Amino acid sequence: DGGITQSPKYLFRKEGQNVTLSCEQNLNHDAMYWYRQDPGQGLRLIYYSQIVNDFQKGDIAEGYSVSREKKESFPLTVTSAQKNPTAFYLCASSQITGELFFGEGSRLTVL
Amino acid sequence: AQSVTQLGSHVSVSEGALVLLRCNYSSSVPPYLFWYVQYPNQGLQLLLKYTTGATLVKGINGFEAEFKKSETSFHLTKPSAHMSDAAEYFCAASWTSGSRLTFGEGTQLTVNP
Numbered sequence: 001d002g003g004i005t006q007s008p009k010y011l012f013r014k015e016g017q018n019v020t021l022s023c024e025q026n027l028n029h030d031a032m033y034w035y036r037q038d039p040g041q042g043l044r045l046i047y048y049s050q051i052v053n054d055f056q057k058g059d060i061a062e063g064y065s066v067s068r069e070k071k072e073s074f075p076l077t078v079t080s081a082q083k084n085p086t087a088f089y090l091c092a093s094s095q096i097t098g099e100l101f102f103g104e105g106s107r108l109t110v111l
Numbered sequence: 112a113q114s115v116t117q118l119g120s121h122v123s124v125s126e127g128a129l130v131l132l133r134c135n136y137s138s139s140v141p142p143y144l145f146w147y148v149q150y151p152n153q154g155l156q157l158l159l160k161y162t163t164g165a166t167l168v169k170g171i172n173g174f175e176a177e178f179k180k181s182e183t184s185f186h187l188t189k190p191s192a193h194m195s196d197a198a199e200y201f202c203a204a205s206w207t208s209g210s211r212l213t214f215g216e217g218t219q220l221t222v223n224p
Binding site for chain 2: 004006033040041042043045048058088090092098099100101102103104105107
Protein backbone atom coordinates (compact mmCIF):
# COMPACT_ATOMS: atom_id res chain seq x y z
CA ASP A 1 0.00 0.00 0.00
CA GLY A 2 1.10 3.55 -0.65
CA GLY A 3 1.92 5.71 2.28
CA ILE A 4 4.45 7.54 4.38
CA THR A 5 6.84 5.72 6.67
CA GLN A 6 8.56 7.46 9.55
CA SER A 7 11.28 5.90 11.65
CA PRO A 8 12.07 5.44 14.40
CA LYS A 9 8.73 5.77 16.20
CA TYR A 10 10.46 6.50 19.50
CA LEU A 11 13.91 8.01 19.92
CA PHE A 12 15.92 9.07 22.93
CA ARG A 13 18.77 11.52 22.71
CA LYS A 14 21.33 12.86 25.08
CA GLU A 15 21.86 16.58 25.19
CA GLY A 16 24.41 17.72 22.62
CA GLN A 17 23.73 14.91 20.18
CA ASN A 18 22.38 15.28 16.66
CA VAL A 19 19.67 12.85 15.62
CA THR A 20 18.11 12.15 12.23
CA LEU A 21 14.48 11.21 11.69
CA SER A 22 13.66 9.30 8.55
CA CYS A 23 10.66 9.95 6.27
CA GLU A 24 9.98 7.92 3.13
CA GLN A 25 6.94 8.11 0.86
CA ASN A 26 5.83 5.97 -2.07
CA LEU A 27 2.91 8.16 -3.11
CA ASN A 28 4.91 9.87 -5.86
CA HIS A 29 4.20 13.23 -4.24
CA ASP A 30 6.36 16.20 -5.13
CA ALA A 31 5.97 18.09 -1.86
CA MET A 32 7.07 16.94 1.59
CA TYR A 33 6.85 18.59 4.99
CA TRP A 34 8.07 18.29 8.57
CA TYR A 35 5.92 19.46 11.45
CA ARG A 36 6.56 19.63 15.15
CA GLN A 37 3.71 19.02 17.58
CA ASP A 38 3.72 20.08 21.21
CA PRO A 39 0.79 19.76 23.61
CA GLY A 40 -1.63 22.65 23.20
CA GLN A 41 0.29 24.22 20.32
CA GLY A 42 -1.04 22.42 17.30
CA LEU A 43 1.28 21.75 14.39
CA ARG A 44 4.18 24.03 13.56
CA LEU A 45 5.98 23.82 10.22
CA ILE A 46 9.72 23.20 10.41
CA TYR A 47 10.77 22.74 6.78
CA TYR A 48 9.13 21.87 3.50
CA SER A 49 10.25 20.85 0.05
CA GLN A 50 8.28 21.18 -3.16
CA ILE A 51 10.84 19.59 -5.44
CA VAL A 52 13.97 17.48 -5.25
CA ASN A 53 17.13 19.36 -4.25
CA ASP A 54 15.14 22.33 -2.97
CA PHE A 55 13.61 23.13 0.41
CA GLN A 56 12.38 26.12 2.39
CA LYS A 57 12.34 27.06 6.03
CA GLY A 58 9.03 26.96 7.82
CA ASP A 59 8.06 28.82 10.95
CA ILE A 60 10.46 27.15 13.39
CA ALA A 61 13.50 26.03 11.36
CA GLU A 62 16.19 27.05 13.85
CA GLY A 63 18.10 24.05 15.16
CA TYR A 64 16.91 21.75 12.38
CA SER A 65 18.26 20.74 8.98
CA VAL A 66 16.87 18.73 6.07
CA SER A 67 17.88 17.33 2.70
CA ARG A 68 15.89 16.27 -0.35
CA GLU A 69 18.19 14.23 -2.56
CA LYS A 70 15.45 11.87 -3.69
CA LYS A 71 11.76 12.46 -4.34
CA GLU A 72 10.84 9.68 -1.93
CA SER A 73 12.93 10.79 1.03
CA PHE A 74 13.01 13.86 3.28
CA PRO A 75 15.08 13.23 6.43
CA LEU A 76 15.10 15.71 9.29
CA THR A 77 18.14 16.25 11.51
CA VAL A 78 17.58 17.70 14.95
CA THR A 79 20.85 19.35 15.85
CA SER A 80 22.36 20.19 19.20
CA ALA A 81 21.44 23.81 18.49
CA GLN A 82 17.76 23.00 19.03
CA LYS A 83 17.28 24.00 22.64
CA ASN A 84 14.04 22.17 23.31
CA PRO A 85 13.85 19.20 20.97
CA THR A 86 11.54 16.95 22.97
CA ALA A 87 8.39 16.73 20.83
CA PHE A 88 6.34 14.67 18.43
CA TYR A 89 7.52 15.06 14.83
CA LEU A 90 5.24 14.49 11.88
CA CYS A 91 6.21 14.09 8.24
CA ALA A 92 3.70 14.70 5.47
CA SER A 93 3.51 14.80 1.70
CA SER A 94 1.10 16.28 -0.81
CA GLN A 95 0.21 16.71 -4.42
CA ILE A 96 -0.88 19.94 -6.04
CA THR A 97 -4.35 19.75 -4.47
CA GLY A 98 -2.81 20.59 -1.13
CA GLU A 99 -4.26 17.71 0.88
CA LEU A 100 -1.59 16.40 3.23
CA PHE A 101 -0.93 12.75 3.91
CA PHE A 102 0.81 12.11 7.22
CA GLY A 103 3.13 9.50 8.59
CA GLU A 104 2.62 7.94 12.01
CA GLY A 105 5.06 10.28 13.70
CA SER A 106 8.30 10.03 15.65
CA ARG A 107 8.50 10.90 19.33
CA LEU A 108 11.84 12.35 20.36
CA THR A 109 12.80 12.61 24.01
CA VAL A 110 15.93 14.32 25.25
CA LEU A 111 17.36 12.72 28.37
CA ALA B 112 -1.88 37.30 8.23
CA GLN B 113 -4.17 34.50 7.25
CA SER B 114 -5.04 32.24 10.14
CA VAL B 115 -7.31 29.45 11.31
CA THR B 116 -9.04 29.54 14.68
CA GLN B 117 -10.68 26.63 16.44
CA LEU B 118 -13.01 27.73 19.21
CA GLY B 119 -12.61 25.51 22.23
CA SER B 120 -9.47 23.52 22.87
CA HIS B 121 -11.55 20.89 24.67
CA VAL B 122 -15.07 19.72 23.88
CA SER B 123 -16.92 17.09 25.87
CA VAL B 124 -20.11 15.35 24.73
CA SER B 125 -22.14 12.35 25.80
CA GLU B 126 -22.28 9.26 23.66
CA GLY B 127 -25.13 9.69 21.17
CA ALA B 128 -25.12 13.47 21.39
CA LEU B 129 -24.39 15.93 18.60
CA VAL B 130 -20.76 16.76 17.96
CA LEU B 131 -20.00 20.34 16.90
CA LEU B 132 -16.41 21.51 16.49
CA ARG B 133 -15.94 25.09 15.36
CA CYS B 134 -13.45 26.46 12.84
CA ASN B 135 -13.11 29.97 11.46
CA TYR B 136 -10.58 31.41 9.05
CA SER B 137 -9.42 34.98 8.75
CA SER B 138 -9.42 36.10 5.15
CA SER B 139 -11.78 37.71 2.69
CA VAL B 140 -10.60 35.17 0.15
CA PRO B 141 -12.13 31.75 0.74
CA PRO B 142 -9.51 29.05 1.13
CA TYR B 143 -9.42 25.35 0.58
CA LEU B 144 -10.48 23.83 3.91
CA PHE B 145 -9.70 20.56 5.63
CA TRP B 146 -10.53 18.68 8.80
CA TYR B 147 -8.10 16.10 10.18
CA VAL B 148 -8.37 13.69 13.10
CA GLN B 149 -5.50 12.48 15.27
CA TYR B 150 -5.60 9.53 17.67
CA PRO B 151 -2.99 9.34 20.45
CA ASN B 152 0.57 8.83 19.24
CA GLN B 153 -0.51 8.63 15.62
CA GLY B 154 -0.37 10.82 12.55
CA LEU B 155 -3.23 12.90 11.20
CA GLN B 156 -5.92 11.39 9.02
CA LEU B 157 -8.05 13.42 6.62
CA LEU B 158 -11.74 13.49 7.56
CA LEU B 159 -13.00 15.72 4.77
CA LYS B 160 -12.10 18.65 2.57
CA TYR B 161 -13.74 21.55 0.77
CA THR B 162 -12.25 22.92 -2.43
CA THR B 163 -15.06 24.14 -4.66
CA GLY B 164 -18.67 23.26 -5.38
CA ALA B 165 -21.16 21.99 -2.83
CA THR B 166 -20.70 23.74 0.50
CA LEU B 167 -21.86 20.76 2.58
CA VAL B 168 -19.09 18.22 2.57
CA LYS B 169 -19.45 14.67 3.82
CA GLY B 170 -16.46 12.80 5.17
CA ILE B 171 -15.52 9.54 6.80
CA ASN B 172 -16.95 8.14 10.03
CA GLY B 173 -20.24 10.06 9.65
CA PHE B 174 -18.71 13.53 9.92
CA GLU B 175 -19.68 16.44 7.75
CA ALA B 176 -18.83 20.12 7.52
CA GLU B 177 -20.44 23.14 5.94
CA PHE B 178 -18.53 25.97 4.34
CA LYS B 179 -20.19 29.32 5.07
CA LYS B 180 -18.45 32.13 3.26
CA SER B 181 -20.48 34.86 4.96
CA GLU B 182 -19.38 33.58 8.36
CA THR B 183 -15.85 32.53 7.27
CA SER B 184 -16.56 29.23 8.97
CA PHE B 185 -16.16 25.52 8.37
CA HIS B 186 -17.65 23.81 11.41
CA LEU B 187 -17.47 20.03 11.77
CA THR B 188 -20.52 18.07 12.91
CA LYS B 189 -21.64 14.54 13.58
CA PRO B 190 -25.23 13.77 14.60
CA SER B 191 -24.42 11.07 17.14
CA ALA B 192 -21.11 10.70 18.93
CA HIS B 193 -19.45 7.33 19.42
CA MET B 194 -16.82 6.50 22.01
CA SER B 195 -14.43 5.87 19.13
CA ASP B 196 -14.71 9.53 18.08
CA ALA B 197 -12.61 10.61 21.05
CA ALA B 198 -9.52 12.17 19.50
CA GLU B 199 -7.98 15.51 18.60
CA TYR B 200 -9.37 17.34 15.59
CA PHE B 201 -7.56 19.89 13.48
CA CYS B 202 -8.96 22.37 11.01
CA ALA B 203 -6.61 23.56 8.26
CA ALA B 204 -6.70 25.92 5.30
CA SER B 205 -4.68 26.81 2.23
CA TRP B 206 -5.27 29.83 0.10
CA THR B 207 -3.87 28.65 -3.20
CA SER B 208 -3.80 25.19 -4.71
CA GLY B 209 -0.67 23.39 -3.63
CA SER B 210 0.36 25.95 -1.03
CA ARG B 211 1.25 25.07 2.53
CA LEU B 212 -1.54 24.45 5.01
CA THR B 213 -2.23 26.65 7.99
CA PHE B 214 -3.51 24.64 10.95
CA GLY B 215 -5.70 25.59 13.86
CA GLU B 216 -4.51 24.68 17.33
CA GLY B 217 -6.74 21.65 17.59
CA THR B 218 -9.77 20.60 19.62
CA GLN B 219 -9.64 17.61 21.93
CA LEU B 220 -12.97 15.76 21.81
CA THR B 221 -13.98 13.66 24.80
CA VAL B 222 -16.97 11.33 24.55
CA ASN B 223 -18.57 10.34 27.84
CA PRO B 224 -20.51 7.10 28.25
